[in-house]
Amino acid sequence: MSCGSNLVVKRRFRFASWNIGLLTDKSMELIDVIRKIMVNVACIQETRWKGSKAKGLDDFKLWCLGNECGRGGVEIVVDKDLKNDIVDVKRLGDRILAIKLVLGDEIFNIVCDYAPQEGLDGRVKVQLWEHMDEMMQGLDQEERIIIGGDLNDHAGKDHRCYEDVHGGYGVGERNAEGTSVLEFAITHDLCIANTFF
Template sequence: MRLRTWNIGTLTGKSMEVVEVMVRRKINIMCLQETKWVGLKAKDLENSGFKLWYSGTNRTRNGVGIIVDKTLTQDVVDVKRVGDRTMAIKIVIGQELINVISAYAPQVGLDTSSKEKFWEDLGDLVQGIAQTEKLFIGGDLNGHVGRETGNYGGFHGGHGFGERNEDGEAILDFAMAYDLFLANTFFKKREEHVITYKSGSSKTQIDFLLMRKGDRITCKDCKVIPGESLANQHHLLVMDVHIKRVRKKNKTWKCPRTRWWNLKGEKQAIFKEKVITQCGWDREGEASQGWDSMASCIRKVAKEVLGEFKGFAPHQKESWWWNEKVQTKVKAKKECCKALYKDKTDENGERYRKAKQEAKKAVREAKLAAYDDMYKRLDTKE
């Protein structure tokens, strides 16, 4: 699963461009900030199969959203919106419950009360998520955590950018309080793959992806992709997460079989005696009914005396068209394969390729001949 966060600037008129980026970059879930869409709604993005959930109250500022690709839209089971700066969705993937939060922190110039309310709302949202469920937070948090870990070892990976400021400390304090880590500080990257915001000569790292420390092993990579042009100043931040989908085991078809190979010695005598005493012939009824009755009785006795083997059924392969030519070619191919495995030379490789082609040709010819013969016999009968 690929999770990404992006401060898009405004989503108006850009929805299909965002979908195109998601398809090209193989994004499963994208967290958006500063969407500037008004409403607490969900929207299908044209005919792409992608779906957007968004929350906003003002057409000129703020707004957050989460876009999910077409493989996961049916797995979204819950949506929570907290104002125009925070929202979350819950997705069921296999046996895992995945919570994704999109967050947009107040900018540096805003008053302290707005920032405190944002962190309180985000904390309440995180507290409402059970520890057994996975949690991912993607957002523009408008703070600088800096390069140094300081007293935040285990929460800050030591691969940040610039110097820490007061808002950056608030981010790290929040991460420490809820046992989260900043994924994009745990991977050593070149500067262009660390900077999330660039305007003229100013460049900073203010977008972050957070997840629980207990799920650290599932995070395979996290970096910035600076090449996308939808947002002029904010760069695309991506995190690759490996989440196992538990595959349902196919039901195994079993074919119980009587152990006829045990029909010898003492069991043979017992079987014969029981068949004579229990399986009589009904002379008054029809012959077919009498035979069915006797056959069923014999099978029942055999099962009781000889036992039953509840093994797996043999693989049924369509091989009625098989002939000696096909058998010879397939055998030659197998011998060439063994030779290639023992000695991987160009000569053995070429010999194996030729044998493989000849075997395929023989199979194709045998199938065509067998089907032609079958159709001729059917036409004759008609």
């Protein structure tokens, strides 16, 4: 048994990212699923919310962001154990939502984003990456970053030239959006977690 003032207890949390397709009138179903799989923080995309809001739902706190026509939309859901540890919320455009979570001496920036689908207006895609770069520039180098989103990309299975950010597990061929994601990861010293096993 260890005791004394040098004992450090690290808090852990479970994270998920999910493109839900449509959330209207299904918030409690979402909360039930998150509770069942024991997730503490979830990034949800394609919620089709309109505008920006925060609300409590059961023991959870939800921050929502969407455009006025009700397409797309993102949301971050935090459970009762962590909702009081959120110290900041940022919204960039109508596709990026970020929260700052303080756990002991560690700071986590959790970002939820939803990229335009392939074939949509290129200006919207450029604006998304400009907003992502702006957000990253505003973060302290010592803080941790978790991005959960639907970037509508295909990083592909080939990881040559991207070994530092791509773990080699992917599907199919890389598209232009996949290249943008990989370049963003290199620029900001991130990795594409779902390509590592």
